[in-house]
Amino acid sequence: MTGTPLTRSEAKDLTRRKLIRAALSILDEEGEAGLSTVKVAKAAGIAQSSFYVHFKDMQELLRVLAEEGGERLRASMREARRRAREHPGDLDLHRETFRIPLESICRHPELLRIQIRARHDPSSSLRDFATETAAAYREHHAADLAALGYTADNERDRRRLEMIADGINAATNALAMGHLEGRYPDLDEAADILTALSRGALRLLRATSNRPLTEPPGQPGDPVSEPPGRAGDPVSEPPGRS
């Protein structure tokens, strides 16, 4: 049947993978509270005590899990955004920057769930890690927006960009979860909504930038003004793109 004589370290690594896989599946079915060395070891086919050959404790396994998943997603997002920036005209590519994370989340939803739970659980040893991860996503997203031409040269605008990135990331997670729950069968539709959310907010940024402070939000005739001069396509490209 097998014919594959494994070396000792190969066998160990295999067992380690089995433990990780088992943990993921239990996490998926029962959540973090259902996770125990007993269950994971048993599901991986080894004795409970052997769990400690591979991990110092359960927290270490969880961290490994979170890191692996996060790394993969971040890499694919970076790539998608880079491509979109290189071909600025391509709407499909731009939407792609939203579809990539959506798909990535849907591929391993438990990984996002761990992060979300950890971020909101003061007792989780992963909390700091999850908070840092979320901050990295947020700041990276904000930096990408800045690269698209939404220069943030003062404190307020920087904060706004960060809020937009924060909000959009949260919305992305929410829509991915909705897809998994069967509410939004088409991920492209979700990506469209995210694009629209993002652009709407960015328009505000342009509109009320600190440059021409002539406009306190509300002037006769133009309730929430557009940059003077350019009142074009309502779904127009960001300033630096066309």
Place this chain on the structure above:
Amino acid sequence: MTGTPLTRSEAKDLTRRKLIRAALSILDEEGEAGLSTVKVAKAAGIAQSSFYVHFKDMQELLRVLAEEGGERLRASMREARRRAREHPGDLDLHRETFRIPLESICRHPELLRIQIRARHDPSSSLRDFATETAAAYREHHAADLAALGYTADNERDRRRLEMIADGINAATNALAMGHLEGRYPDLDEAADILTALSRGALRLLRATSNRPLTEPPGQPGDPVSEPPGRAGDPVSEPPGRS
């Protein structure tokens, strides 16, 4: 000192409130995993076994907690949105519909955290409840948008409205958390961002509605609707508002 002779039921109710308060504070400091009948009872000043006089088990206490918090928030949001609808011109009132939930979340962040954790924890007995609560927020928000004039008379548009509501709700939670973490000191700024996110997405809805693309919900001449040739105010009011 006291001078307040409590009846038996008053005393019992007081103890019950103490338990709830204690649970909230422990939840805040240590999270759900740190919650136990031992700790809660001790913090409330009674014996561990007396916990069961007031609650069937810890899950019941958690549910009571979640229900109380959710009820309060929902009521204040309904009220804020009603007011905004009654005075359609008032931008401050519209922003208020976003500031109310932001403030409410910040008042008792643990309550939202419980819900979020529960939604993403398959083992939580509160999961169904949290999912239903989230669905209620989402659908209510979507209905409110529909009431603003974004009629959703086909499946696709309905789904889009729901996605927008879903995304905005998620963004609201994220910005509230960011405020608590000290990143967004001004809740009004956050409310502005949410308003902008919302409007941007709704514009898409109008723009690509499946009906004759020429005339979305508004009438000809309506300053609000965006007839293709008429590059009007890109951050205009929703169709039904002016």
Place this chain on the structure above:
DNA sequence: AATTTCACCGATAGTACTATCGGTGAAATT
């Protein structure tokens, strides 16, 4: 005044889990 109710108590049986320890045999090294 006698009786009943009941919020609370301490003790405790039971459950689930963690993490360590000495032992084992096959792989790896000498």
Place this chain on the structure above:
DNA sequence: AATTTCACCGATAGTACTATCGGTGAAATT
């Protein structure tokens, strides 16, 4: 071939918690 390494094992001490039970005294009812 002899020796060492080490992934894995079963047993077990220790920890933390849940939920029940009989008892108690003051409040409430009669």
